[in-house]
Amino acid sequence: MLPFDTRRHRLAETMRAHGGGVAIAFTAPEVARNRDSEYPYRWDSYFYYLTGFPEPEAAVVLVADGASSESILFCREKNEEREIWDGFRFGPGAARERFGFDRSLPFSNLDDELPKLLADRPALWYALGSDEALDARVHRWLGAVRAQARAGVAAPAQAFDLRAILDEMRLVKDEHEIATMRRAAQISAAAHVRAMRATRPGCHEYEIEAELLHEFRRNGSQFPAYGSIVASGRNACVLHYRGNDARLADGELLLIDAGCELDGYASDITRTFPVSGRFSGPQRALYEIVLEAQRAAIDATRPGARFVEPHDAAVRVLAQGMIDCGLLAGSLDGVIESGAYKRFYMHRTGHWLGMDVHDCGDYREPGAPAPAAAASLGADATTAVPAAGTQAAPADSGKPWRVLAPGMVLTVEPGIYVRAADDVPAPYRDIGIRIEDDALVTASGCEIITADAPKRVDDIEALMRG
Numbered sequence: 001m002l003p004f005d006t007r008r009h010r011l012a013e014t015m016r017a018h019g020g021g022v023a024i025a026f027t028a029p030e031v032a033r034n035r036d037s038e039y040p041y042r043w044d045s046y047f048y049y050l051t052g053f054p055e056p057e058a059a060v061v062l063v064a065d066g067a068s069s070e071s072i073l074f075c076r077e078k079n080e081e082r083e084i085w086d087g088f089r090f091g092p093g094a095a096r097e098r099f100g101f102d103r104s105l106p107f108s109n110l111d112d113e114l115p116k117l118l119a120d121r122p123a124l125w126y127a128l129g130s131d132e133a134l135d136a137r138v139h140r141w142l143g144a145v146r147a148q149a150r151a152g153v154a155a156p157a158q159a160f161d162l163r164a165i166l167d168e169m170r171l172v173k174d175e176h177e178i179a180t181m182r183r184a185a186q187i188s189a190a191a192h193v194r195a196m197r198a199t200r201p202g203c204h205e206y207e208i209e210a211e212l213l214h215e216f217r218r219n220g221s222q223f224p225a226y227g228s229i230v231a232s233g234r235n236a237c238v239l240h241y242r243g244n245d246a247r248l249a250d251g252e253l254l255l256i257d258a259g260c261e262l263d264g265y266a267s268d269i270t271r272t273f274p275v276s277g278r279f280s281g282p283q284r285a286l287y288e289i290v291l292e293a294q295r296a297a298i299d300a301t302r303p304g305a306r307f308v309e310p311h312d313a314a315v316r317v318l319a320q321g322m323i324d325c326g327l328l329a330g331s332l333d334g335v336i337e338s339g340a341y342k343r344f345y346m347h348r349t350g351h352w353l354g355m356d357v358h359d360c361g362d363y364r365e366p367g368a369p370a371p372a373a374a375a376s377l378g379a380d381a382t383t384a385v386p387a388a389g390t391q392a393a394p395a396d397s398g399k400p401w402r403v404l405a406p407g408m409v410l411t412v413e414p415g416i417y418v419r420a421a422d423d424v425p426a427p428y429r430d431i432g433i434r435i436e437d438d439a440l441v442t443a444s445g446c447e448i449i450t451a452d453a454p455k456r457v458d459d460i461e462a463l464m465r466g
């Protein structure tokens with residue numbers, strides 16, 4: 001059975017547990033880059049998670065009623081003329097067989113079919129509020145169902161945010177996902193090794209970026225999972241540096257944050273290493289602090305621990321290191337309490353990783369799925385509390401942090417960023433360091449799936465000498 005089939009069955013079970021209904025997920029539209037030219041196409045993650053279907057102009061409908069469920073794909077029809085120009089289309093018939101749907105219909109039939117499918121169903125499950133045009137379309141379908149009220153047909157009285165259920169499912173990766181993520185991690189690790197080998201004083205950041213892209217693509221990765229950061233010297237203190245055009249100078253560090261996307265799954269690695277191949281004393285001193293902080297965070301990444309525990313473990317090591325090397329004054333507890341360490345470490349130590357590089361999933365323990373706000377459904381719907389959000393809860397929400405469980409994947413990425421300033425010891429000025437790996441939570445701890453990219457000082461220097 002395809003993993004997509006299994007996921008649709010699991011979704012249907014959850015829908016049934018809440019009284020059943022109809023779920024709808026659309027894929028992403030194609031987006032114009034400029035005249036007659038589009039951005040590389042990337043389907044919607046939720047849609048793909050349920051279908052594996054790669055074409056634009058498609059939607060999946062899942063009807064879960066009583067003990068049965070039906071999956072229906074809407075997709076583009078075969079079109080010889082368009083296929084000559086743009087390439088193969090499955091068409092409904094082949095798509096149904098290849099991807100295991102119960103039924104498949106032309107995408108152009110959507111507006112005729114959905115009012116029929118929604119009639120007399122208790123609830124609608126849909127990503128409410130994610131796209132105005134789609135919201136309007138769903139409203140029209142509901143309006144068409146309500147127009148038949150005199151004929152005794154009832155429209156869904158409740159709406160649920162489909163994302164809230166899928167976020168929970170996507171947070172814990174299945175075997176198919178783990179296998180893909182391991183392979184993506186290996187490709188990205190190989191790309192970082194290639195970048196280290198290619199780095200020398202005088203070349204440009206973009207030349208090293210090209211080495212990364214070369215390694216991604218030659219191994220079958222379709223895209224970088226996000227814009228690669230190749231930041232030398234002081235550029236490494238810009239957290240989302242995008243220039244990638246500076247010349248690498250002898251004596252600087254190079255920070256690379258880059259990972260490939262493979263078959264829809266992201267990897268996310270950061271390595272920081274000397275342009276010359278040898279760390280200076282001050283560079284090495286800060287680097288060892290970050291590496292030790294990462295070790296502490298990885299030790300804290302295990303089932304039963306809360307999401308914030310790796311971060312807290314990293315912060316203790318980083319803050320102590322900042323005191324030891326004279327970046328900060330005061331006691332460890334004082335520096336943590338006051339947040340003084342945030343001047344040099346201002347981001348979190350990790351995020352969920354999966355189909356999206358900052359993957360879905362609540363960072364706090366979720367409540368039960370609640371019906372979405374009634375207003376978005378129109379006057380007939382029941383009034384109910386808003387659905388559990390898909391965004392990370394704010395730090396003061398009071399809800400407990402999520403407990404880590406086997407199958408969750410998150411990054412572990414402490415850093416130190418020392419912008420030049422008069423009150424900063426001269427040897428450390430303009431040094432930016434981050435070390436980032438991808439951790440799969442296992443039954444006993446975690447597996448670092450990006451371990452093939454070296455990070456010990458000796459290993460990096462030996463590789464660059466090699």
Ligand code: CA
Pocket residue numbers: 257258268269270436
């Ligand atoms: Ca990253």
